[in-house]
Amino acid sequence: MNDLTTLTQNIHILAREHKTRHHDETTGKTTYPTELSLFDQLRLELESGRRATGTSGNGSRSPIALGAVILWNEIRETLNTTTITITGHDQPTTTPEQKLELWITTARQTNDQALTQRCIRKTTAWINAINDLINPEPSIEISGACPACHQTHAWTLEDGEYRRNTALTATITTAKCRTCQAEWARQDFENLAATIH
Numbered sequence: 001m002n003d004l005t006t007l008t009q010n011i012h013i014l015a016r017e018h019k020t021r022h023h024d025e026t027t028g029k030t031t032y033p034t035e036l037s038l039f040d041q042l043r044l045e046l047e048s049g050r051r052a053t054g055t056s057g058n059g060s061r062s063p064i065a066l067g068a069v070i071l072w073n074e075i076r077e078t079l080n081t082t083t084i085t086i087t088g089h090d091q092p093t094t095t096p097e098q099k100l101e102l103w104i105t106t107a108r109q110t111n112d113q114a115l116t117q118r119c120i121r122k123t124t125a126w127i128n129a130i131n132d133l134i135n136p137e138p139s140i141e142i143s144g145a146c147p148a149c150h151q152t153h154a155w156t157l158e159d160g161e162y163r164r165n166t167a168l169t170a171t172i173t174t175a176k177c178r179t180c181q182a183e184w185a186r187q188d189f190e191n192l193a194a195t196i197h
């Protein structure tokens with residue numbers, strides 16, 4: 001997949017309603033339900049977090065709602081900064097979706113590689129983060145040392161207790177290191193496996 005295809009696909013998933021493929025094992029039928037854009041799904045998480053905790057200031061938020069707040073702030077900050085870089089001034093009335101469109105349109109028109117690569121990195125990270133937040137994927141532990149930081153294990157905090165886990169974990173789409181936060185996309189899994197063993 002070339003860069004512009006990746007970008008177009010990422011923006012489609014993040015900012016527009018999109019079709020997903022659903023295969024029902026019992027009936028054998030494949031359907032293509034329409035799914036809300038990930039930005040909208042993240043907004044729904046924020047809303048449900050607000051409802052659950054009321055409006056009285058310092059109410060405790062559920063971890064998922066807190067994650068959604070942090071992530072949504074990061075996304076908006078990045079889009080604001082990029083919009084200012086591109087247009088020379090702030091666009092307070094423009095939606096995050098429009099700012100993302102502006103980013104891809106500018107990358108396309110100017111053929112600016114730095115702008116394109118940064119947009120791919122950011123949008124891919126956002127898709128992973130929103131998916132993790134909304135629908136955590138099952139992950140597996142991988143034994144062996146991380147090629148980036150050479151650690152084999154990492155301490156993680158789970159339900160208030162520190163546990164010693166493998167440094168490397170993987171889902172269907174991404175492998176990552178819990179120690180140094182290095183990440184590998186699915187197309188790099190083979191290389192990663194070769195480096196570990």
Ligand SMILES: [Zn+2]
Nearest residue numbers: 146149177180
């Ligand atoms: Zn590492």
